[in-house]
Amino acid sequence: xxxxxxxxxxxxxxxxxxxxxxxxxxxxxxxxxxxxxxxxxxxxxxxxxxxxxxxxxxxxxxxxxxxxxxxxxxxxxxxxxxxxxxxxxxxxxxxxxxxxxxxxxxxxxxxxxxxxxxxxxxxxxxxxxxxxxxxxxxxxxxxxxxxxxxxxxxxxxxxxxxxxxxxxxxxxxxxxxxxxxxxxxxxxxxxxxxxxxxxxxxxxxxxxxxxxxxxxxxxxxxxxxxxxxxxxxxxxxxxxxxxxxxxxxxxxxxxxxxxxxxxxxxxxxxxxxxxxxxxxxxxxxxxxxxxxxxxxxxxxxxxxxxxxxxxxxxxxxxxxxxxxxxxxxxxxx
Numbered sequence: 346x347x348x349x350x351x352x353x354x355x356x357x358x359x360x361x362x363x364x365x366x367x368x369x370x371x372x373x374x375x376x377x378x379x380x381x382x383x384x385x386x387x388x389x390x391x392x393x394x395x396x397x398x399x400x401x402x403x404x405x406x407x408x409x410x411x412x413x414x415x416x417x418x419x420x421x422x423x424x425x426x427x428x429x430x431x432x433x434x435x436x437x438x439x440x441x442x443x444x445x446x447x448x449x450x451x452x453x454x455x456x457x458x459x460x461x462x463x464x465x466x467x468x469x470x471x472x473x474x475x476x477x478x479x480x481x482x483x484x485x486x487x488x489x490x491x492x493x494x495x496x497x498x499x500x501x502x503x504x505x506x507x508x509x510x511x512x513x514x515x516x517x518x519x520x521x522x523x524x525x526x527x528x529x530x531x532x533x534x535x536x537x538x539x540x541x542x543x544x545x546x547x548x549x550x551x552x553x554x555x556x557x558x559x560x561x562x563x564x565x566x567x568x569x570x571x572x573x574x575x576x577x578x579x580x581x582x583x584x585x586x587x588x589x590x591x592x593x594x595x596x597x598x599x600x601x602x603x604x605x606x607x608x609x610x611x612x613x614x615x616x617x618x619x620x621x622x623x624x625x626x627x628x629x630x631x632x633x634x635x636x637x638x639x640x641x642x643x644x645x646x647x648x649x650x651x652x653x654x655x656x657x658x659x660x661x662x663x664x665x666x667x668x669x670x671x672x673x674x675x676x677x678x
Contacts, residue, residue: 346572347670349525350533351564352540353413357521359513360557361550363609369550372490372512376410376548378583379607379629381524382664384548385539392542399662402646405532406668408582409632410522412448412474414485418523418567419448419474421633423580423674424601428462429475447473451567458580458672459571487520513556523564525582525668537563570670578637579669584629586665588645595636602634607663608649624649624661635674642667 362373362380382405386398412419427446431439449457453475456463469476474485491513498506516522528536540561549557570576584605587595608626627647636642644666650659 346568346570348566348568349527350566351523351525352537353521353523353562353564354410354544354559355521355562356518356560357516358555358558359515360548361511361513363550369509369511372514374514376522378407378409378668379663379665381410382407383662384543385536386662388539388542395659399646399660402662402664403666405526405528405536406583406666408525408668409584410524412487412520413523414487414520417476417485418451420451420454421582422446422449423457424603424633424635428457428674430462430464432464432466434467442470445473446470446475449475450477452477455569458670458674460673485520486517488514488516490514521559525567527668537561571673573639573671575673576639576671577673578635579642580672581630581632581634581667581669583632583668584665585642585644585667586627586629586647588643591640591643594638594640596638600636602636603631604628605631622651622653624651627663629665635672642669
């Protein structure tokens with residue numbers, strides 16, 4: 346079992362997480378761990394200096410951002426078949442309903458990762474959430490998306506304006522996103538301060554018109570996972586790049602995982618002259634992936650600096666350090 350600190354992102358303004366310059370009509374909806382750690386590093390460079398930035402990124406692990414509603418925290422669905430039974434429903438229909446679930450409330454999630462089978466009512470599943478029973482009987486609508494039509498006006502004379510579509514995610518005022526981190530003491534305090542600055546500047550696309558801004562709250566701590574003796578694997582709550590040495594220990598043939606391509610433009614650079622450049626691409630193991638190993642995952646930080654002949658170029662670090670929990674899942678398929 347591990348204990349993590351919770352940092353909540355509240356009062357979120359409309360947010361768009363880009364999926365590429367030509368795909369503005371669809372938001373990624375998820376802020377992943379490598380984006381968050383890179384954004385925090387960029388804030389640190391602004392208020393301090395680029396020195397020791399790699400050491401800073403190597404000093405902590407952070408989860409991707411997950412939704413919450415008031416005091417209800419949701420965690421990502423593990424890969425594979427869930428040990429969930431819907432009361433008075435056939436197994437084939439249960440599987441179909443559970444396919445749409447993306448997040449599970451932390452209390453139910455903790456039972457699942459200990460190998461328990463849980464029984465729920467149909468009304469506990471709402472859209473992509475599996476929740477415990479709410480006191481007032483109503484289940485949350487944490488966010489909604491809206492696609493707006495906008496116009497791109499060229500700076501070149503004689504060129505026509507081009508319409509395009511842009512998707513925003515709007516969060517309820519009782520909801521937001523939160524992250525988990527293993528940082529402690531002074532490092533945790535520094536991360537909180539950097540998140541505060543990030544919230545003022547915004548994250549995602551169109552920050553200059555108010556997109557992706559938020560307030561920060563400390564949400565206490567959260568204990569997750571099985572004991573090492575009772576666990577049979579590690580479950581990712583962040584993106585992960587394994588080292589060459591630990592790859593053989595992951596038992597990939599028996600594990601369940603998905604791989605996510607990462608790249609994009611250097612939009613977070615302090616130097617406007619190189620923001621149009623595309624970082625090198627890399628693949629990472631995705632959130633919810635499960636590896637059959639009792640060993641603690643290590644991971645690594647990589648430099649995705651593009652090949653560019655300029656003295657103004659700087660390293661582009663992406664963290665593949667995992668935030669994982671030891672789990673036990675029976676009949677995992």
